[in-house]
Amino acid sequence: MIEKLLIANRGEIAVRIIRTCKEMGIQTVAVYSTADRQSLHVQLADESVCIGGPLANDSYLNMNAIIQAACNTGCDAIHPGFGFLSENSQFARLVIQCGLIWVGPSPDIIDMLGNKSAARKMMKEAGVPVIPGSKEVVETVEQGKDIASRIGYPVMIKASNGGGGRGMRVVCNEEEFETQYTNAKAEAKACFGDDDVYLEKLIENPKHIEVQVIGDQHGNVIHLYERDCSFQRRHQKMIEEAPCHILKKDVRQHLFEDALKACRHVGYNSVGTIEFLLDKHGNYYFMEMNTRIQVEHPITEMICGVDLIKLQLKVAEGLKLPYRQEDIHQNGYALECRINAEDMNRDFAPTPGKITFMHLPGGRGVRVDSAMYSGCEISPYYDSMILKLITFAPTRLECIKKMRAALSEVIIDGISTNTKFHYYVLHSKEFIEGRYDTSFCETFIKELKDNGSIV
Template sequence: MDKILVANRGEIAIRIMQTAKKMNIKTVAIYSAIDRNSPHVKFADEAVCVGEAPSISSYLNAKKIIEVAKNLNVDAIHPGYGFLSENASFARLCEANAIIFIGPKSEAIKTMGNKLAAKEAVKQYNIPMVPGIDEALTDVAKAKDIANNIGYPVLIKASAGGGGKGMRIVETESDLESQMNRAISEATSAFGDGSVFIEKYVRSPRHIEIQIMADSHGNILHFFERECSIQRRHQKVIEEAPSSVLNPVLRKNMGEAAIKVAQSCNYLGAGTVEFLLDADHNFYFLEMNTRLQVEHPVTELISGVDLVELQIRVARGERLPIRQDDLKINGHALELRVYAEDPLNDFLPSVGHLKSYSLPTGKGIRVDNGFEQGMDIPIYYDPLLSKLITFGQTREEAIQIMLMAIENYHIEGVETTLPFGKFVCEHEAFKTGHFDTHFVQQFFLPEQLQQNARNEAKLAALIAVRLYKEDQKILRLPNI
């Protein structure tokens, strides 16, 4: 494998290229017209424009990407996350053109990309699943019968896709029809597939996921868990590894269950098996993400592996160079997704110009970054600027380093999730580990963030006045 095309942009494109260059593999960047001057374009050995700004014309233009790969004699394509990373048709297109797709085979992507098909695949492995119905629904009357049998509250979920789209919590029968219609409409708009299914809603759940890696020689490893319960709109903002609530026995059981999920679809490469953990520490299979996750750095830091390097080695047909017994948890890692979003305005995107953009540095700090000062934030893509990751020997140390890193991350021109990250890390529920996926709804008050900002500004002003007065007292000797 001499040359890899990275079919993505921003921080994940640079992250993949860093490992490729370490392995002495040439890299090709693709970019849209609006991304012409982006850091990932400059970082690559070669770069090709694949279309205009909208994703459908550029980063989702599968035929154009394959054409570029063939013209430049590319051996493999790494899709990163998002865009075409979980597109079975794109994986098949790579296979048909004798280009290695650095990810699972198209059939595994197809199976795990449909939640109902995924549940059907893992049934024979006796993996716990949330009570519900394993069939697509569009009929409201039938949905009401099922919901009454399961018992309220229930969760309506889109069969295709994820990211919280096409998902509705229903507390009572009177709300079922309206919520189901909304879920179907949203799923149709987002995924082109309006089919939904119903399952029991697990109250106060933790969102725990297990990182796995499988080679083509029958070896599958798990790299322990990530805690992903701090979310807004069912999408993660802060992740950590390991989880503060898992004991060794539960960790082992969940890891083994994740490996079975991978076995159920003849999996290859990096993947993540997601579980819900209820208040009694019962875990239930949720879904499998057939790609590298945004939050993979926290796993790398506690396990001491380069997951992208393992992806590439597996794609080349190599055996995994480590065994399960070789893997041990070392320390604790946190990740804050630094989005150009306004936490005071329901986390809505905050597009604009990066007037100032300075990254924190220091021991225990890692920043996977995709932007630089002077750039504009495009409206066409996910507003993720970077991932701020910290590592310590203990969870408490990792949190303190995160707070220090947030203070030293300077951004002007757009609102970001940095203040939210500080709020979470200073909150007692997070510090003690007593939280679940409802943290934002239960504890986050935008007014409190505003008050904290006012208090900090007032304190800064008082300090400035005091320093000024002290300065006036200094005796200035006359010139002689």
């Protein structure tokens, strides 16, 4: 059993994990950079250890410093959160080699699914539909052009070990292929230390649907329904909802069946998310699997009534899942808005600085996951997301109305945020009717600029 857990992360996910650990009677150790000395996760944990300077490479990506902190404080487990080292198999192996429990899937599974081109091949073997594209890594421009001509333009060049929209380039014709190929490889190398890329047919204006899954070390695996993550700006999710409003019953059931089929094929043994693209004809394709807890996991918790972090910790301890599939039920609707420290009048540029005053909403069906407080500093060194605002209601329209009311209560002085932008979105006809896809956000931003709502 886990008695003392080191959280190898920062911000709201670290706070989120600490809160569940308090409920479970697990002691926690926070790690922090010199820029995060006054952060909330540091103040809430039972112990804290400084692991380096403000740059992520010097602190939250410093494997040796993190593991040394865990050993020095007597921890028996490490939770990686999301981002940073959460999908790094080398780090997972080091944790296990040091006799600590790794709260995540086995390193071999991370390897299998972390490489996007290898994962595509594996899903094909499992009988899960995948987007047409290259079978292996694309080694040369000529090889890429040949594949693109066979599957047809437009195509997407994607980093094999990437994520979060990095190392991705759309290619509309052969003339621009070489430039975009070179740019994708350069960005992949800079962001992930690996310039391998693969090729996919571009599914134009799809819905981005993901299925939440969890497996244990005894071969049991269940799904916890789906999330619609189609509202994205530059491949970065901004608003998520659960369940997907427009998904047909038979398509939903096939999605679940294929998600569980994929998990059983690889022997998945932790919390994870399988992401699909749904085209306008109702066809869906495997895109990737995230072998970690997701930013948007709270909306699944709201509609299913489970604590995913608690489940993740229990299966890491080697316990069997306490639920069978028939025990999991979807009730109501949930929305999540990612509130970022950014200025929508300056092309959503980050706005680090000091929060001089902060008031957040509450009440029935409103949840706030954040590490912010009045007087805290928003660092320029990390992601600009400062809080997640989540609402839950029996119907989707009630949930949207509750989110509008919650957004209108948010007061954050000292920095600019994208709160007003979310408020605009939730009044748009397309969003209210669920008729939006991954291209809608950029179109909506243009409309706001045209009517003078934003600069």
